[in-house]
Amino acid sequence: MARFDITSEAFKREPHDTLSALVEAGPFVDLKIPILGKMAFATQFDAAMHVLKDKRLFAVDGRNAGLKSQFGLRWLPKTFQLLGKNMLTQDDPDHRRLRKLADGPFRAIEIDALRPAITTLADQLIDDMERSESPDLIEGFCRPLPLMVICELLGLPLDDRPRFMRWMENVTNAKSVISMVTLLPSLRKIMSYLRAEVERRRIDPAPGLITKLVQAEADGDRLSEDELLANIFVLFVAGHETTTHLLSTSVLTLIQQTDVREALCADWSLARGAVDELMRYNSPVQMTKPRFVREDTELLGRTFRKGDKVMVMLAAANMDPHEFENPDVFDIHREKNRQMGFGGGMHLCLGIHLAKAEAEIGLERLFKRWPDLALGVEASSLRWLGRTGLRGLTSLPLSINGAQVIPKAA
Numbered sequence: 001m002a003r004f005d006i007t008s009e010a011f012k013r014e015p016h017d018t019l020s021a022l023v024e025a026g027p028f029v030d031l032k033i034p035i036l037g038k039m040a041f042a043t044q045f046d047a048a049m050h051v052l053k054d055k056r057l058f059a060v061d062g063r064n065a066g067l068k069s070q071f072g073l074r075w076l077p078k079t080f081q082l083l084g085k086n087m088l089t090q091d092d093p094d095h096r097r098l099r100k101l102a103d104g105p106f107r108a109i110e111i112d113a114l115r116p117a118i119t120t121l122a123d124q125l126i127d128d129m130e131r132s133e134s135p136d137l138i139e140g141f142c143r144p145l146p147l148m149v150i151c152e153l154l155g156l157p158l159d160d161r162p163r164f165m166r167w168m169e170n171v172t173n174a175k176s177v178i179s180m181v182t183l184l185p186s187l188r189k190i191m192s193y194l195r196a197e198v199e200r201r202r203i204d205p206a207p208g209l210i211t212k213l214v215q216a217e218a219d220g221d222r223l224s225e226d227e228l229l230a231n232i233f234v235l236f237v238a239g240h241e242t243t244t245h246l247l248s249t250s251v252l253t254l255i256q257q258t259d260v261r262e263a264l265c266a267d268w269s270l271a272r273g274a275v276d277e278l279m280r281y282n283s284p285v286q287m288t289k290p291r292f293v294r295e296d297t298e299l300l301g302r303t304f305r306k307g308d309k310v311m312v313m314l315a316a317a318n319m320d321p322h323e324f325e326n327p328d329v330f331d332i333h334r335e336k337n338r339q340m341g342f343g344g345g346m347h348l349c350l351g352i353h354l355a356k357a358e359a360e361i362g363l364e365r366l367f368k369r370w371p372d373l374a375l376g377v378e379a380s381s382l383r384w385l386g387r388t389g390l391r392g393l394t395s396l397p398l399s400i401n402g403a404q405v406i407p408k409a410a
């Protein structure tokens with residue numbers, strides 16, 4: 001088991017060899033990760049798809065697999081338990097009901113209508129970075145762009161953004177059970193802020209998804225107060241941090257792969273295929289949430305007992321040579337790129353069209369403004385996030401048209 005290191009910064013920096021070895025050792029490999037402990041990971045494409053699609057055999061709520069608790073953990077603070085009412089931690093029929101209530105604004109057609117607004121936001125951020133003495137691409141672009149877009153979609157006031165970013169940063173930095181406890185105050189602040197926003201919408205229905213969810217609850221009594229808060233929260237967390245890491249890793253890859261960048265800059269209609277390949281190659285979300293086995297079974301040569309935990313290593317499935325020819329090669333012209341970076345099955349990412357649009361637009365606006373964007377430091381000195389399961393940079397110092405741009409806190 002110790003053979004595979006999937007938590008160190010070295011792995012985040014250069015994950016491909018380890019991922020290929022995980023594919024080879026699959027379809028299931030036992031790994032130990034912080035907080036959740038030891039479990040089987042599906043590391044090959046077919047096994048990964050099977051776990052995500054077979055809802056008869058796999059549940060996301062441990063209680064549907066005979067366990068006492070939803071997450072299969074012995075102890076969890078109350079505030080976390082409340083968050084368990086979000087769609088990602090519910091099985092059908094609750095999952096279907098919650099997803100249906102939220103999915104309208106995330107359909108491809110709705111997201112296409114948002115493209116001009118996303119373009120304007122991206123340009124404003126680039127203008128600000130150009131004016132700033134010490135801009136950092138993560139702080140100035142990769143983090144605020146998705147955050148501003150999700151604020152817009154939910155209808156949260158943009159003025160609250162700095163406060164929210166601070167709280168969210170604390171919440172999303174948990175690496176261990178101990179840091180889960182220290183993030184509780186921020187989590188409570190977020191929940192009481194959202195509770196107040198929900199109350200405000202009951203009296204004054206401002207535009208945005210929060211109002212729609214509040215009204216859905218009032219109309220048909222279909223969304224409890226806890227479900228409402230948990231789902232707004234998950235849209236917030238899932239809707240910005242993941243996309244931040246897609247943007248940061250994508251910019252790095254395009255800086256390093258000069259040929260691809262030049263091809264893209266000559267024809268931005270290639271952006272759609274490029275973003276799919278950037279998702280596959282970088283897998284910013286490296287693994288799914290755990291699934292729980294509903295009954296004793298044998299799957300692809302492995303025996304599982306009722307209640308066992310299984311996770312899907314999306315980043316490894318994305319390197320499976322049976323699905324992707326020459327998986328190590330970054331090829332934006334790949335045909336039928338079924339990359340798994342957004343998961344699969346009934347919990348397939350709700351924000352898939354939004355995240356792709358943000359990446360396509362964000363990369364085009366950045367490289368159109370700064371075609372000679374380069375690293376301001378050696379690639380080896382870039383710092384990678386320590387959090388297990390997420391792959392992204394903590395800062396990205398750049399050199400624009402030959403002038404070095406140093407981040408505020410490199």
Ligand code: HEM
Binds near residue numbers: 099238287343347351
């Ligand atoms: C690059 C950006 C993103 C990546 C890589 C990503 C990845 C994922 C993955 C892997 C899952 C499935 C997890 C599992 O099965 O355990 C998921 C689910 C989800 N994502 Fe995303 N996501 C991204 C952006 C977004 C955005 C922008 C939103 C919305 C604002 C969003 C909202 C959600 C929601 C609500 C779910 C749960 C869906 C369900 O349970 O039915 N995500 N995402």
